[in-house]
Amino acid sequence: MTDLTPTYRFAPAFQAPTGSAIRELFKYLSLPGMISFAGGYPATAFFDQPHLAAAAERALRESAVDCLQYAATDGLPLLREQLAGLMGRRGAAVTVDDLMVTTGSQQGLDLLIKVLLSPGERVLVECPTYPAALQAFRLAGLQVDSAVTDGDGLDTDSLAEQLARQPRGSLRLLYCVPTFANPTGACLPLERRLALLALAVEHDFLIVEDDPYGALRFTGQEVPSLLALAPQVDGASGRVVHLSSLSKVVAPGLRIGWLIAPAPIRQRCVIAKQTVDLCTAPWAQQIAALYLADGALERALPALARGYGEKCARMLAGLEGLSDVVQVSPPQGGMFIWGRCRGGVDASALLQRAIEERVMFVPGSPFYAAHPDASSLRLSFAAPSLEQIDEGLLRLGRAAGRLL
Template identity: 70%
Template sequence: MAEPPRYRFTPAFEAPAGSAIRELFPYLSRPGMISFAGGYPPPALFDQPGLATAAQRALGTAPVDCLQYSATEGLPMLREQLQALMARRGCQVALEELMVTTGSQQGLDLLIKVLLSPGDRVLVERPTYPATLQALRLAGCPLAGVATDAEGLDTGALAVQLAAEPRGRFRLLYCVPSFANPTGACLPLQRRLALLALAAEHDFLIVEDDPYGALRFAGEPLPSLLALQSQVPGAQGRVIHLSSLSKVVAPGLRVGWMVAPLPVRQRCTIAKQTVDLCTSPWAQRIAAEYLAAGALEQHLPTLVAGYRAKAERMLAGLAGLAGQLEVAPPQGGMFVWGRCRHGVLASDLFQRAVARNVLFVPGTAFFGDNPDPASLRLSFAAPGLAQIDEGLERLNLAFQSA
C-alpha cells in the first residue's frame, strides 16, 4: 500500500494558530446561547429594502458591469462613490489613490505583501484586532505592542518607546483610532496629531483601519488621521487608510477600500491581481448603486440609534457588576472592554459563563505581547435588548461563582 504524500508546508504554516474568535463558533450552535463575542451587525439593522432596490437597479441598468470581470482597482462607478464618501468624511482623495478591496482585511493583507518582509518590526496597539496580529505573525513580522488607555493609543508612551530605538527601526504602525476593536476607545485630536508627528520624526508608515468611524453615538466627530496628515510637517504620504461597508451596510457584500499613496496603491493592485483578480463586480455594482442613491446617509441614523440603545443597555447592566468588572464606556462602535477585579481570570470566567449559556471573548486574544489575563471584550452589536439583559444576568451569575 502506497504511503500518503508528505506535505511540505512553509515555515509559517507548519503549525499555524487559527483565529481565537472563530474558534468560539462551535459554542454559538448551543441552544439558548447568548453571544457577546462576535462584532457582527444584527440582521434587523440591515437596510434590506435599500439593498434590494440597489441590486435590481444594478442588474437592470448595467448587467455587463455586474456579471463580467472588472478592473482590479475596482469599478469606476464605485470608486467615484467612495471618493465622494471620503470627501464627506473630510478627506479629499485622488481617484488614482483609491482601490476597492474584498473587505478591509484584504487591504491589510495586500499591504503586508508589498511593504513588509520577514523580520520587519511592526508597532501595534496593545490590545488590538486579532486578525491583524494573525496576519503579521504569519508574515514573520515581530510585533511591538504600544500601551493604550481609555483614550486609545498612548502617544507619550510611544514617544518613549521610539526614543530607545534607531530611526526607521519600525516599518509601520497599525491602529484603529476610532472606536477601536477591542477597546472601543477613540483617539483624541491631540494624540492624533502627536502620532502623525512621531511617524514623521521616526520614519514609519501608519495603517489607519477605520471600519467603525461612522458609528459614533456620543461625543463630537473627529477627523481621521488621513484628513489630518497635511497639518503635520513631514506626515504627508505616511497614512494608509482602510475602510469598509461591512459594519455600516452589510458584511456579506465584502466591499472595502484602501486609500494609499500612488506607489503603494499601484503595487497593491498588482498583488491583488494574483489573489482574486477583482472584488466581485456584482457586489461592487450593488454597493455603488446603494451609495449613489444616498441610501447610506438615509439609513445611518437608524443604525447609530440602534447601537446607541444597545450600548446604553449594556452599560446600564454592567453598572451592577461595578464591583467585579471595570469597563470603559465607548462613544461609538460595537465593543465594551472590561477588566475583571479581585484577581479573577477571564479564562476561568469564560468557562463559567459558557456553562450558563453566555459568551464573550477573553482579552488575551487581542495582545501581540504581554497579554492581560484579566481582560475581556463584550460586543453589544448582535444581541437584542432583551438578550443583553438576560446575557448580563447570566454573566453576573458566572462572576458570583468565580
C-alpha cells in the same frame, strides 16, 4: 511494502498555524438559547434590506455586463467615485485615483503586508489590538511590538519615549484603529492624532489607519481621521494608508472594503491583488455603488448610530449591577465594551462558566501581541437585541457567582 502516504511540506508559517481565537468560539453558537456578546457582528435587524434589494435588482437590470463580467482589479469606476465622495464627506479630500476597492478591509491589510514588509521586519501595534491583524503580521514572519495605550487610545508621550530609544527608520509600520478601537472602543483625541503624525515624520514610519467603525459615533464630538489630518502636519502627507469597509455600516456579506494610499503603494497593491482574486466581486461592487449613489447610507447612518448607542447604554446599565465583578470603560461609538475582571479573576475561567449559562464573550488574551492581561475581556453589544442584552447579563452574573 512501500508507504505511499503523501508527505505534505508546508511553508514555515503554516507548519503549526494558530487560528482565530474568536472564531473558535463560534462552535458554541449552535447551543440552544446561546446569547453571544462575542463576535463583532452587526445587528441583522439594522440591515437596510429594502434598499439593498432595490440596488441589487437595479444592478442586474441596468448593468448586467458590469455585474457578471470581470472588472478592473482596482474596482468599478462608479463605486470608486462613490467611495471618494464618501471620504470627502468624512473630511478627507481624495480622488478616484487615490483608492482601490478590496474584498473587505482585511484584504487591504494583507496586500500592504505583501508589498511593504519582509520577514523579520518590525511593526508596532496598540496594546491591545485587533487579533486578525496580529494573525496576519505573525503569519508574515514579522516582529510585532506593542505600544502603550490608555482609555483614550495610543499614549503618544510613551510612544515618543519608546521610539527615541530606537534608530530612526527601524520601525517600518504602525497599525492602529484610532476611532472606536477594537477591542477597547477608545477614540484617539485630536492632539494625540497630530502628535502621532509628527512622530511618523520624525521617525520615518508608515501609519496604517484601520477605520471600520468611525461612522458609528453615538456620543461625543467628531474627530477627523488621521488621513484627513495628515496635510496639517509638515511631512505627514503620504505617511498614512487608510483602510475602511462597508461591513459594519451596510452589510459584511457584501465584502466591500477600500484602501487609500500613495500611488507607489497603491499601484503595487493592485498588482498583488491580481494574484489573489483578480477583482472584488463585480456584482457586489455594483450593488454597493448604486446603494451609495442613492444616498441610502447617508440616510441610514443616524438611525444606525442611535440604535447602537441605545444597545451600548443598555449594556452599560446592566453592567453596573456587575460592578463588583467587572470594571468597564464606556465607549463613544463602535461595537465594543472593554473590561477587566476584578480581583485578577481569569476571564477564560469566567467564559467557561458563562458558556454553561448560555452566554458568550471574548477573553482579552488574544488581543495582545505579548504579555496578555488574563483578566481582560471584550463584550459586543452590536448583534444581540435589547432583551438579549438584559438576559445575557443576568446569565453572566450567575456565571460569575458560580466562579467566585
